[in-house]
Each structure stands twice: as C-alpha cells, then as structure tokens.
Amino acid sequence: MGTTGGIYSGGIVPPSQGGAPAPGGKGGGQVAPNVFQQAQQGQTGAMLGTAAGMGYQPAQVQAGQIGQTDLTPYFNPFEQTVVQQSLGDIEQARQMQANQLASQAQRAGAFGGSRSAILESQANEAAMQQAARTAANLRLGGFQQAQQMAGQDIANTMRADLANQSAGLAGAGQRLAAAGQLGGLAQQSFGMGRNLQQDMAQQGALQQMLNQQIFDQARGQFEGYSSFPERSLGFLASALGAAPVPQTQTTTRTPGLFDYLSLAFGG
Amino acid sequence: MSGGGKGGKQKTEVEIPSWIQGPASRNLQRAEQLAQVGYMPYYGPSVAAFTPMQTQAMQSTADAAAAFGLAPQMDVTAGMPEAQDFGGIQGYGTGQMFEQALSELAANQPAQAASFNRLFTGPQAGGLLAPTGPMGGYLPPQFGNPVLGGGSSMPSFRGGRS
Numbered sequence: 001m002g003t004t005g006g007i008y009s010g011g012i013v014p015p016s017q018g019g020a021p022a023p024g025g026k027g028g029g030q031v032a033p034n035v036f037q038q039a040q041q042g043q044t045g046a047m048l049g050t051a052a053g054m055g056y057q058p059a060q061v062q063a064g065q066i067g068q069t070d071l072t073p074y075f076n077p078f079e080q081t082v083v084q085q086s087l088g089d090i091e092q093a094r095q096m097q098a099n100q101l102a103s104q105a106q107r108a109g110a111f112g113g114s115r116s117a118i119l120e121s122q123a124n125e126a127a128m129q130q131a132a133r134t135a136a137n138l139r140l141g142g143f144q145q146a147q148q149m150a151g152q153d154i155a156n157t158m159r160a161d162l163a164n165q166s167a168g169l170a171g172a173g174q175r176l177a178a179a180g181q182l183g184g185l186a187q188q189s190f191g192m193g194r195n196l197q198q199d200m201a202q203q204g205a206l207q208q209m210l211n212q213q214i215f216d217q218a219r220g221q222f223e224g225y226s227s228f229p230e231r232s233l234g235f236l237a238s239a240l241g242a243a244p245v246p247q248t249q250t251t252t253r254t255p256g257l258f259d260y261l262s263l264a265f266g267g
Numbered sequence: 268m269s270g271g272g273k274g275g276k277q278k279t280e281v282e283i284p285s286w287i288q289g290p291a292s293r294n295l296q297r298a299e300q301l302a303q304v305g306y307m308p309y310y311g312p313s314v315a316a317f318t319p320m321q322t323q324a325m326q327s328t329a330d331a332a333a334a335f336g337l338a339p340q341m342d343v344t345a346g347m348p349e350a351q352d353f354g355g356i357q358g359y360g361t362g363q364m365f366e367q368a369l370s371e372l373a374a375n376q377p378a379q380a381a382s383f384n385r386l387f388t389g390p391q392a393g394g395l396l397a398p399t400g401p402m403g404g405y406l407p408p409q410f411g412n413p414v415l416g417g418g419s420s421m422p423s424f425r426g427g428r429s
Contacts, residue, residue, distance in 0.1 A: 036331035197327050204321030211315035211356050218311055226307040233301070236294045240287070248282040256275030 035193040042186025049179030056172040061161040064154035066147060074146030079138065086134045094127030305387025310362030316350035318357075 076082070101119050105111035317325070325343040332338040350357035373380040 034330060034334065036327075036334040040334040193327070193331060197324050197331070200320050200324035200327070204318045204324055207318040207320060208315050211318070211358060214356060215312045215315055215353070215358055219309060219313065222309055222311060226309075229297075229301045229304070233294060233298050236290050246284060248284075249279060250282065251277065251279045253278075254276040259275050 039190040046183030053176035059165045071146045074149045079142045090131045303388045312353040312358035314359045316357040
C-alpha cells in the first residue's frame with residue numbers, strides 16, 4: 001500500500017487506497033481518510049520511532065586536561081614586550097645608579113678605587129637580581145593566567161558538552177514518548193474502525209434479516225396458494241367428522257327348505 | 268352380508284345418504300384432477316442479498332486487511348452472484364436454477380423426463396383436464412417457457428475488480 005497522503009502530509013487518501021466518501025459529500029473528489037490507513041501509518045511510524053529511540057546513543061563527554069592543552073593562545077602576545085620594557089627600565093635605573101656612584105666617587109676622589117668598584121659591583125648585582133625577579137614574576141604571572149583561562153575554557157566546554165548531552169537525552173525521550181503516543185493513537189484508530197465496522201455489519205444484518213422475512217412471507221403466501229387445492233380436499237372429511245352421519249341398515253332374509261319344513265311340521 | 272343354501276339367505280345393506288354420496292364422489296374426482304396438476308415451482312425470491320451496509324462493512328474489513336498487508340486490495344463482491352431486484356428488494360431466487368436442472372434432465376434423460384412429465388398437466392395444456400403436452404408441465408428453457416417467457420439463464424457472477 002502506498003502512503004501518499006495520509007496523516008503525515010495531512011492529505012487525503014484516494015478511494016483506490018481505501019478512502020471512503022466523506023459524509024455529505026457530493027462527489028467533489030473529497031474523501032475521508034480511511035481510519036485503518038491512519039492506524040497502519042501510525043503504527044508504522046510508532047515502530048520506526050521506537051526503533052530509532054532504542055538505537056539512540058547519547059553524546060560522549062570527554063573531560064579536558066590542562067596538561068594536554070596548548071596554552072599558547074592563552075599567553076599575552078605582548079608579554080615579551082612587557083618583559084623587555086621592564087628589563088630596560090631596570091637597566092636604565094642601574095645605569096643611573098652607576099652614574100651617581102661614579103659622581104660620588106669623583107667628588108670623593110675615589111673614582112676608580114676598589115671601594116668604588118665594590119659599590120658599582122653591588123649595584124650591578126642588585127640590578128641583575130631585580131631584572132631576574134621581574135622577568136620571572138612577569139612570565140610566571142603570564143603562565144598562571146594562561147593556565148587559569150585554559151582551565152575556565154575546559155570547564156566551559158565541559159558544561160556545554162553536558163548540556164548538549166542532556167538536551168540530546170531529553171530529545172530522545174521526547175521522541176520515544178511521541179512514538180508511544182502515536183502507537184496509542186494508531187491502536188485507538190484501529191479499535192474505532194473495528195467498532196464502526198461491527199456496527200455496520202450488525203445493522204446490515206438486521207436489514208438483510210428484514211428482507212429475508214419479507215421473502216419468507218411471500219414464499220409462504222405462494223405455498224399457501226399452491227397447496228390450497230390439496231388442503232381443500234380435506235374440507236369434506238372435516239365436515240363429515242363434525243356432523244353425525246345417519247346410516248340406514250336394511251336386513252332382508254330369503255327362507256330356505258328347512259325353514260319351510262320347520263314351518264310344516266311345527267318345529 | 269348374505270347367506271344361502273338349504274337354510275335360505277340373509278342380506279344386510281348399509282345405505283349412505285345421497286347428500287353424502289355426491290360430495291364424496293366429487294371430492295375423489297377433484298383429487299384425481301389435482302394429482303394431474305403436478306409440482307408447482309416457485310419462481311419468487313428465496314434468499315435476501317447482502318445489503319449495501321453489509322457489503323461496505325465487508326469491504327472495510329478487506330481494506331483494513333490490505334492496509335496492514337494481510338491481503339491485496341480486493342472487491343468483496345467478486346465471486347458473488349449478482350442480486351436481482353424483487354419489488355425493490357435485492358435477493359436471489361432459485362427458479363432459474365430449477366429450470367436449468369430440468370433442462371439438464373431433459374437433455375440427458377429425455378425419455379425419462381418425457382415419461383415423467385406426461386403424467387401431469389402443464390400450464391400450456393390449457394386446463395386441468397386437458398391432455399398433457401409432449402413435455403408435460405415443464406418445458407426446458409430452450410423450448411420456451413410459458414411462465415418465464417424465453418430461455419432463461421443462470422445468475423451472472425461478477426468479476427473481481429483490479
């Protein structure tokens with residue numbers, strides 16, 4: 001059977017596919033959809049939907065890991081510039097301090113002496129330590145910030161994946177419920193059709209029975225007609241049985257030889 | 268009752284009244300006439316046909332079976348004899364089948380059929396006491412039937428729809 005039209009498209013089942021004329025229709029081509037077609041299509045749809053639901057696989061959620069994450073996109077692209085700028089500032093401060101120490105040593109007449117050299121060396125060492133700490137702190141901060149941002153992204157991705165998984169499961173459940181509802185409607189349609197069918201058969205049987213009774217009465221009348229002459233033969237017997245029939249019995253006797261002898265001898 | 272011989276004779280008679288003798292005699296004569304009439308077939312309807320409601324219910328059952336793939340699309344009236352109209356009521360009569368059977372009998376056993384039919388008066392004989400015809404009261408359809416007219420045929424059967 002084709003499924004052109006039917007409940008899915010909201011179309012009309014043509015008579016060739018079992019559609020019945022719509023009530024009150026006057027041959028305008030409109031036919032009511034056959035309820036059994038609807039039941040069949042509903043059942044098929046419900047079975048397909050249920051089978052699809054049985055095979056549904058929810059989306060897999062994989063937890064992200066920092067250790068397997070490329071942190072490059074999370075680093076500040078200007079970090080190197082910041083570090084270089086900070087080291088430059090330290091170098092500039094170191095040079096200014098070296099100039100001050102040299103100026104003080106000149107004023108004290110100790111420029112080029114060992115004391116001056118020691119002070120300059122201490123200033124340089126302090127500047128180098130400062131530079132090292134500054135660079136390390138800047139890079140550490142950048143790394144920690146990148147790590148934190150990557151962790152947030154991993155968490156966001158995890159939440160999104162879980163939400164999608166839940167939505168998928170909810171959708172699958174909704175489709176299964178719809179398939180079940182469709183199956184129920186199909187069963188309802190089938191039962192409704194069967195009830196109407198039985199009603200039609202019963203009413204038709206009543207009509208046929210009435211027609212048969214008319215035929216039987218007509219035949220009985222004919223048989224009464226055709227058998228009437230035969231039955232009329234019994235009218236006389238019935239009448240005789242109902243009325244007393246007088247009978248006359250006559251006995252006559254012709255005398256014989258002995259009769260005469262007896263009469264002669266006085267016997 | 269009578270007796271005789273050397274002792275003489277004695278006779279006893281029972282007399283039936285004349286007003287009974289007449290009707291009884293005519294009754295016997297009438298019975299003889301009626302026996303000549305023979306069998307009177309019935310050509311009226313015997314079985315009521317399915318009503319449109321029944322046919323539609325059957326068609327609906329067939330359509331339902333077809334919808335679920337249990338049977339091909341079919342016409343439930345296929346193979347059923349076409350009903351005849353008897354005064355506005357659809358039904359079937361067996362008169363034509365009866366004639367068909369008589370015709371078959373006459374064709375296959377003509378002597379026996381003729382011998383049987385000569386025993387009785389037929390409608391074409393013109394009266395209860397008229398001489399019987401060659402085939403008695405029942406002529407096969409091919410000879411024409413005074414009751415049904417020309418040759419009758421068996422009920423036609425409708426073919427199935429595609």
